[in-house]
Amino acid sequence: MMKNASVNLRVKPATKKRLEALAHATRRTKSFIAEEALEAYLSVNEWQLRGILDAVNEADSPNAEFADHAEVKAKWEAKRAQMA
Numbered sequence: 001m002m003k004n005a006s007v008n009l010r011v012k013p014a015t016k017k018r019l020e021a022l023a024h025a026t027r028r029t030k031s032f033i034a035e036e037a038l039e040a041y042l043s044v045n046e047w048q049l050r051g052i053l054d055a056v057n058e059a060d061s062p063n064a065e066f067a068d069h070a071e072v073k074a075k076w077e078a079k080r081a082q083m084a
Helices: 013-026 030-060 069-083
Strands: none
């Protein structure tokens, strides 16, 4: 089993109280709650960054296709007019 690493961080007093309250209510440790929150944050932000980088790479590729702004705007306005 891999040994856990320590991380020290500073949080606002209100955040610390919320962490303590959630740990108490769920009968989990503060470390468990903080790691779960950090894992969720990292997962979402890593996913988003991968998506952005993939889109930039696609846009930079020689076969990239771009939509004409005026054409997209006209289609959007026509769709909005149908919904009204």
